[in-house]
Amino acid sequence: MSDKGTSREIKVLDGNRAAAYGAMLCRPDVIAAYPITPQSEVVETLFSFKAQGLLDSELIEPESEHSSMGILRGASIAGGRTFTATAAQGLLFMFENCIQVATQRLPIVMVNVCREVAGPHIVVSGHSDTMMTKGMGWIQLHARSCQEILDLIVMAYRLAEDPEIRIPVAVCYDGWFLSHLWEPVEIPTREEVARFLPPFETSPRVDPARPMVFGPWISSKVATEYRYKQSAAISRAKAKFDEIEREFQENFGRGYGGQIEEYRTDDADIVLIAMGSSASTAKVTVDKKRDEGLKVGLLRIRMFTPFPKERLATALKQKKAIGVMDKTVYFGWECGNIFLDVKSVLYSAGIKMPVLNFICGLCDSDITTEIIGRAIDAIDQAAQGKPYSEVVWPDLE
């Protein structure tokens, strides 16, 4: 993008800078973000935009992520469009505020640069922060490339601010693997983003001219109804996201498939499920295995909450076996989070087949084509009716 933002431009950016460009194009009224690695560059880039006069937002560096989310709450409840970025411990520190803004249906958009949560002392990539916060009532979208990070932020505002949704959205991408990966990114013009994303209009808003209580005590019945409506709105976000992405594709010429991205799954016997940056490696490995004659496909989860139940069931209906790659372990279940969710989808859809779980990529460990190749072979064995281990930790084998 040129400084005036009047023509599309391709720049080589890392994930964090792509996120900052995405946020800037969406014209937030208030941005509050605390520098916590690996997202600090998002904050730095936004401040440099402000310094250059490219960003007309109130920009605040608070003393913590807890206050970041509090500040966005105050701005959003008064009618403003807001943005923040966080990671790992930061996300956990703002957790209680995240729940509150979700129940108050405030369409905040944030970036979470996924990172393993301590301890021991680890500042490494992982999914444990997002998985631990999956129940906080936000929509979670996961990117695979720097371009997708930018695009998802633009779409996230449309989704969050949609009158039928009004749910905050977290755009997630892997720490280091994407946050510090440099790729060519096409930056849309300000005008075309403005057309796609009109100004945020909301009512009621905090205003002395129209006094009211924001957050009164309510009876259990009303509160229950409130929860029900919140749940229904989150659920509606699935179809709405597919719809918004189709519109995005018409406007910007790029699409990713909505809630899930399917790669060579149509005629596949077996499918590997992945989320985040490892899906790129998986894509290459799937091609390699196809060359060897294996009918394998890849299914990438882009929308993690709400979970794309319906589309997964449709995509997996005719398959012989599937494998799920998880970058976390769900303590007490001895398996990964996504694995559990996928199995639950299959049960509800009446689909019975071998489902394998590969717990890898924890604490920064590389997910290589070799590991994914072994995983695909294991799924293939299970599809042929051979005995298999349900949960495998490839890094420890």
Place this chain on the structure above:
Amino acid sequence: MKLSNFVRKIRDVCPPDCSACEKACAEKMGNLGPVINAGQVHKAGVYKAITCVQCGNPACKDVCPNDAIVKDEESGVVRVIQENCIGCEACTEACPYQNMFFDSNAKVAFKCDLCGGAPECVSACPYGALEYFRGGTIRGYLNDEEYLSPGTRACAGCPGELIYRFSQRILGSNTVFFGCPGCMTILMTGHETMAGSRLPYVSCLFTNVISTMTGTSRYYRHIGKEANLVAYVGDGCLSDIEFQALSAAAMRREKLIVLCYDNEGYQNTGNQMSSTTAFGSLTTTSPVGKELRGKDRDSKYMPLIMVAHDISYVATASPAYLEDYARKLTKAMNVKDGMSYIHILTPCPTGWGFPIDKSIDVGKLAVETNYFPLWEYEDGILRLTYKSDKPQPISAYTKLISRYRHMNEDELQQLQRLVDKRFNKLGLYSQSFRQKEALRT
């Protein structure tokens, strides 16, 4: 609405057989008889009006069919013009305070006219129990409109409610209040479709009041909107769990008005100790037994910490000195840039243990003993706004309050030393105080 002046009782010292006030009134009123009843004066609580309060919008005047009742705009006195009185008694019926009287012989209404500004009852009292209270000076700070609904859901005797109601009247309608779970939640938060006040209110978590306000403040600035954004939260919130966010917002000079009602503990959850709980205090987390003697350390002195942040305005205040508070809140309201912080000691009958009609007395003694000095800080200068000529020992304060009852002489002396130490430290900051001390020595 113009000022209200009236006579009020300030000391509960009336001997049972004294009726000096009534006699003086009867003498002054002549044939019509007294408008003060000594029996009622004896029964009245401290700071209660014992005469007509000279209402701003007098009901008696409204109902009079013959314009026989007038309110003097200068003095505020409501007067009966007896030549115009037709003796219909509508006014005696209308007065909600039973302060309009009727002489059945002369067939005229009569009432207290404050003896033209020098009430005889006040000078007649041999015990100094009565005071001519000039409400006008306080009322001058207030808006006409009452925003808070009548009645209160707070504990009986809670001065936190008084401060909230009073603050709303001072701040006026271009105000948004922010609060969190705590004693005042029951007043501030509405219930389903009902609100307790006609000012907007944003309920926050215990931990995100200041950050939420900051967000609203920054958004308002972004769209060019101005309003008083006011936190009314307790000591547990600000001195403990919210302290980090408060400190950061103070440093950033966020344009917020922060009012801390300090009842020295987590009173809403049942009197647990907070950072502002005083040395020796018995609370549910600083109990008294064989091994423990109440809180074993001094309190955190929040207002001076806010001075260290060098924000635009810092003050301490007390519900026993409302005019002082009104002046300070008005100053806070007029701060152009940055944060203002007022720390208000609100004695808690429920948690501290004293009779519900003693909240103001306790508040007053807190100031008179130098336990809670009243001061303000602006432009780098700290100034005492009230100085007791002869500070009473801390025991005069603690003896009223049951949370200190277990304290022995040594412990009370230790508390006295802490009080003196804090007051002296304050003196180092206070130029005016130092000047006064210099004059004295």
